[in-house]
Amino acid sequence: MNVRNILFVCMGNICRSPLVEAVARKRLTEAGLKIPVASCGTGGWHAGEQADPRMRAAAAGAGYELGTHRARQLTAADFERYDLLLAMDSDNLREMQRMVAPEAAKRAALFLEWAGLEPPHEFPDPYYGELTGFVQSIVLAEQGVRGLIQRLSTD
Numbered sequence: 001m002n003v004r005n006i007l008f009v010c011m012g013n014i015c016r017s018p019l020v021e022a023v024a025r026k027r028l029t030e031a032g033l034k035i036p037v038a039s040c041g042t043g044g045w046h047a048g049e050q051a052d053p054r055m056r057a058a059a060a061g062a063g064y065e066l067g068t069h070r071a072r073q074l075t076a077a078d079f080e081r082y083d084l085l086l087a088m089d090s091d092n093l094r095e096m097q098r099m100v101a102p103e104a105a106k107r108a109a110l111f112l113e114w115a116g117l118e119p120p121h122e123f124p125d126p127y128y129g130e131l132t133g134f135v136q137s138i139v140l141a142e143q144g145v146r147g148l149i150q151r152l153s154t155d
Contacts (some may be wrong), residue, residue: 013041013071044073058134086111115147
């Protein structure tokens with residue numbers, strides 16, 4: 001698969017997907033891969049908002065900047081705009097696939113599965129949990145992005 005750009009998708013676009021976008025942007029650049037990345041959510045409740053303050057703080061502590069992020073909702077046009085759309089969990093993947101024809105839906109996959117990580121392939125949502133969940137999200141995002149880069153480098 002010739003991947004020219006990637007969209008990361010979670011539910012509200014304020015925790016997981018903006019984090020993975022920031023990690024991917026930094027690590028892809030370091031790897032010399034010029035692949036634009038973005039993120040959005042299947043729901044529009046947080047459209048226009050910054051990333052969750054807890055995620056911004058955890059990400060900043062790990063060297064990732066989320067300050068300029070503004071949440072937005074996934075649209076059917078995103079399936080035309082992006083080569084690869086990676087969902088953080090199965091619920092969001094199903095929602096994404098419902099939006100478009102089966103041919104376009106083939107460009108959507110689970111992030112952790114596509115990146116080659118061992119199951120479980122669900123990226124837990126830290127939103128309703130403790131601060132430790134946000135820190136654990138960073139570790140999982142970094143592992144996933146390492147796998148993503150490895151796959152992109154060999155495909």
